[in-house]
Amino acid sequence: KTKSLESLKIIAxxxxxxxxxxxxxxxPHCVEIMRQNEKERLKIAEGxxxxxxxxxxxQGVESFVREARRAVAxxxxxxxxxxxxxxxxxxxxxxxxxxxxxxxxxxxxxxNLGRAQ
Amino acid sequence: xxxxxxxxGIDLGTCNSCVAxxxxxxxxxIENEAGSKTTPSMVAFTSAERLIGEAAKNQFxxxxxxxxxxxxxxxxxxxxxxxxxxxxxxxxFRVVRGKKKxxxxxxxxxxxxxKFSAEEISCMILWKxxxxxxxxxxxxxxxxxxxxPAYFSDAQRQATRDAATIAGLNxxxxxxxxxxxxxAYGLDNKSNSSSQAKFILVFDxxxxxxxxxxxxxxxxxxxxxxxxxDSHLGGSDFDNNLVDYCSQKFKQKYNGDISRNPRAxxxxxxxxxxxxxxxxxxxxxxxxxxxxxEDKDFRITITRxxxxxxxxxxxxxxxxxxxKCLAGAKVLRSxxxxxxxxxxxxxxxxxxxxxxxxxxxxxxxxxxxxxxxVAYGAAVQAAVLIGxxxxxxxxxxxxxxxxxxxxxxxxxxxxxKNTSIPTRKEVLYTTSLDNQAIINISVFQGERAHVEDNYxxxxxxLSGIPAAPRGEVSIAVCFEIDGSGxxxxxxxxxxxxxxxxxxxxxxxxxxxxxxxxxxxxxxxxRFEVEDEEIKKITVKRLDFEKYSYKMRERVRQExxxxxxxxxxxxxxxxxxxEAIEWAEGHDDAECEKLDEKMQELKTICNALVWTSCTDSDxxxxxxxxxxxxxxxx
Numbered sequence: 001k002t003k004s005l006e007s008l009k010i011i012a013x014x015x016x017x018x019x020x021x022x023x024x025x026x027x028p029h030c031v032e033i034m035r036q037n038e039k040e041r042l043k044i045a046e047g048x049x050x051x052x053x054x055x056x057x058x059q060g061v062e063s064f065v066r067e068a069r070r071a072v073a074x075x076x077x078x079x080x081x082x083x084x085x086x087x088x089x090x091x092x093x094x095x096x097x098x099x100x101x102x103x104x105x106x107x108x109x110x111x112n113l114g115r116a117q
Numbered sequence: 118x119x120x121x122x123x124x125x126g127i128d129l130g131t132c133n134s135c136v137a138x139x140x141x142x143x144x145x146x147i148e149n150e151a152g153s154k155t156t157p158s159m160v161a162f163t164s165a166e167r168l169i170g171e172a173a174k175n176q177f178x179x180x181x182x183x184x185x186x187x188x189x190x191x192x193x194x195x196x197x198x199x200x201x202x203x204x205x206x207x208x209x210f211r212v213v214r215g216k217k218k219x220x221x222x223x224x225x226x227x228x229x230x231x232k233f234s235a236e237e238i239s240c241m242i243l244w245k246x247x248x249x250x251x252x253x254x255x256x257x258x259x260x261x262x263x264x265x266p267a268y269f270s271d272a273q274r275q276a277t278r279d280a281a282t283i284a285g286l287n288x289x290x291x292x293x294x295x296x297x298x299x300x301a302y303g304l305d306n307k308s309n310s311s312s313q314a315k316f317i318l319v320f321d322x323x324x325x326x327x328x329x330x331x332x333x334x335x336x337x338x339x340x341x342x343x344x345x346x347d348s349h350l351g352g353s354d355f356d357n358n359l360v361d362y363c364s365q366k367f368k369q370k371y372n373g374d375i376s377r378n379p380r381a382x383x384x385x386x387x388x389x390x391x392x393x394x395x396x397x398x399x400x401x402x403x404x405x406x407x408x409x410x411e412d413k414d415f416r417i418t419i420t421r422x423x424x425x426x427x428x429x430x431x432x433x434x435x436x437x438x439x440x441k442c443l444a445g446a447k448v449l450r451s452x453x454x455x456x457x458x459x460x461x462x463x464x465x466x467x468x469x470x471x472x473x474x475x476x477x478x479x480x481x482x483x484x485x486x487x488x489x490x491v492a493y494g495a496a497v498q499a500a501v502l503i504g505x506x507x508x509x510x511x512x513x514x515x516x517x518x519x520x521x522x523x524x525x526x527x528x529x530x531x532x533x534k535n536t537s538i539p540t541r542k543e544v545l546y547t548t549s550l551d552n553q554a555i556i557n558i559s560v561f562q563g564e565r566a567h568v569e570d571n572y573x574x575x576x577x578x579l580s581g582i583p584a585a586p587r588g589e590v591s592i593a594v595c596f597e598i599d600g601s602g603x604x605x606x607x608x609x610x611x612x613x614x615x616x617x618x619x620x621x622x623x624x625x626x627x628x629x630x631x632x633x634x635x636x637x638x639x640x641x642x643r644f645e646v647e648d649e650e651i652k653k654i655t656v657k658r659l660d661f662e663k664y665s666y667k668m669r670e671r672v673r674q675e676x677x678x679x680x681x682x683x684x685x686x687x688x689x690x691x692x693x694x695e696a697i698e699w700a701e702g703h704d705d706a707e708c709e710k711l712d713e714k715m716q717e718l719k720t721i722c723n724a725l726v727w728t729s730c731t732d733s734d735x736x737x738x739x740x741x742x743x744x745x746x747x748x749x750x
Contacts, residue, residue, distance in 0.1 A: 046178055046179055049178070049380060053383075056387065056388055070407040073407040074407070074408045074412065080380060
């Protein structure tokens with residue numbers, strides 16, 4: 001039981017770090033920096049990756065812990081896709097304009113997931 | 118020895134490096150700032166700074182072109198060398214041809230394109246290790262022994278020496294890695310009596326390289342007889358095989374392809390590496406990755422057997438190399454005296470088993486952490502070279518028994534001598550007095566029966582034990598010795614969890630000089646018979662005392678119950694009282710006398726025991742046996 005509790009604590013910590021990441025990705029100013037500087041974008045992607053690896057590290061979980069972990073893992077993967085989307089749209093201005101709406105819908109999606117658990 | 122007079126041993130590895138120092142009669146592996154005993158041999162250059170070790174590794178994914186590793190594959194070589202040309206394609210950083218046909222790494226550093234030689238990069242790693250040691254020792258470090266593979270050419274050795282010199286180190290010796298490992302196991306001292314040359318095989322399977330070295334030793338002098346191996350075989354190959362297997366399984370299940378999803382691959386690789394390590398101790402492990410690819414969850418159980426099957430070809434390749442190495446040197450496997458395991462991958466049980474089988478069941482030298490064995494030996498050599506007298510007891514086994522004092526000042530052994538460490542032993546003890554609230558536990562080392570003939574290591578008290586009759590309290594005493602020989606003794610009251618402990622300084626545990634150690638062992642042999650007798654008598658006397666006290670208590674109870682004949686009870690009471698007085702006055706009673714007295718008392722008390730047995734669950738028949746087991750069980 002203590003182990004499950006410990007695992008849930010780790011998941012909660014990862015989740016709060018993730019929220020911080022999400023805030024940055026949602027901030028137009030940060031997105032602009034990432035778009036101009038590939039390094040900055042990579043940094044965020046790495047940050048998300050390290051959170052994912054932290055989740056994967058949790059061993060021997062019970063089903064309710066697994067559910068919590070799955071929800072966060074899913075959100076992190078979708079965050080990755082959003083970070084990737086930032087780079088793919090830097091090629092043309094026109095496509096770049098579409099990003100915010102795209103981001104908006106994705107964010108709604110992940111927010112729902114957040115509440116669902 | 119003065120504080121500033123310390124020499125370090127450095128294992129400058131291809132993937133990881135390790136630094137150690139000999140002090141206070143044992144070898145310390147020095148931890149880096151991240152608390153790790155090995156440091157990645159990596160240097161990274163960014164627009165702002167230069168990073169070495171852990172810091173370089175952590176930012177690798179952000180900056181692969183400017184993160185330099187594997188520099189050991191370049192040092193002392195020429196750009197045109199086949200090995201250099203072959204490795205070029207494997208690195209994300211650029212290697213160009215420099216002056217004197219030297220290979221140079223080209224990186225972006227603080228906004229400029231800079232070229233560094235392999236010596237310069239190695240120098241940075243060595244400098245970092247030097248700093249780490251200085252932080253640990255709180256003193257300047259200059260002298261060092263640095264290890265290199267046995268097959269290194271003169272040019273490679275010279276380049277390594279140069280790198281160390283630039284790093285501000287005074288190189289005492291450039292030493293062969295396998296010899297360092299052999300010294301770590303004290304194999305140099307083991308042979309000094311015989312004039313016949315002996316063979317030692319060092320099997321080194323590290324993160325990325327595999328080296329076999331056959332050494333000969335004659336009168337303390339090592340020679341490298343033959344080497345073999347594979348410059349690109351190591352732990353990561355086992356991980357990759359596991360990754361391939363998992364990708365296949367994923368494909369079978371979901372018809373999805375992970376191999377084109379670098380992030381999923383990275384998660385899988387990390388999980389596989391962890392699974393591999395886990396399978397060295399567990400028989401099976403689970404890899405569980407949610408949302409791995411295309412939002413599919415991946416879960417697979419890997420058994421040790423599966424892992425072994427996946428890597429069997431590589432294992433066999435390793436064994437073949439050993440065979441080839443011996444054949445090349447025309448040495449029979451039966452002629453090999455010792456086999457030393459080095460490198461993290463030698464923890465794989467199957468590999469150990471195969472090596473052992475190849476050498477017809479020979480015991481392998483594997484007690485020292487295989488990641489640290491080379492640095493360990495280098496540190497010993499460094500200490501020898503600056504004039505330390507090495508009294509190193511290779512701490513792979515406890516040289517003498519460890520135990521605590523029990524009733525009658527007897528030594529009760531908890532960890533017998535020659536127990537391999539690290540180890541953990543727990544024994545249950547009980548109180549020797551009624552309502553005893555405090556227990557004093559003294560820790561001793563030695564082979565003699567009486568604690569006073571052994572070496573005292575320390576003592577501690579456990580207080581707060583709830584009131585209870587003697588013998589009815591359960592105290593768990595636990596001896597724990599870690600890999601570096603530090604002994605921790607703890608005592609815990611089972612029901613309440615009251616706990617107390619002592620850490621015995623490693624200097625004391627391993628710190629007996631060779632002479633003291635030998636004396637202890639000779640004494641143990643000389644007094645073996647005598648000690649045995651002392652033990653027997655003490656136990657008998659204690660049994661006798663315990664029995665008489667127990668009878669006294671029973672007489673009291675019977676008196677209260679009033680079921681027995683009063684005269685009979687008083688008669689017994691008198692005898693018991695006499696017995697107690699006799700025992701107190703006859704510390705030196707002989708065995709036969711004790712037996713006789715015990716028999717007498719038992720006969721008299723029989724009536725008492727018989728009647729009380731009917732209304733008590735306490736079985737008195739095997740009384741003395743039970744008491745003894747309470748002390749030792």
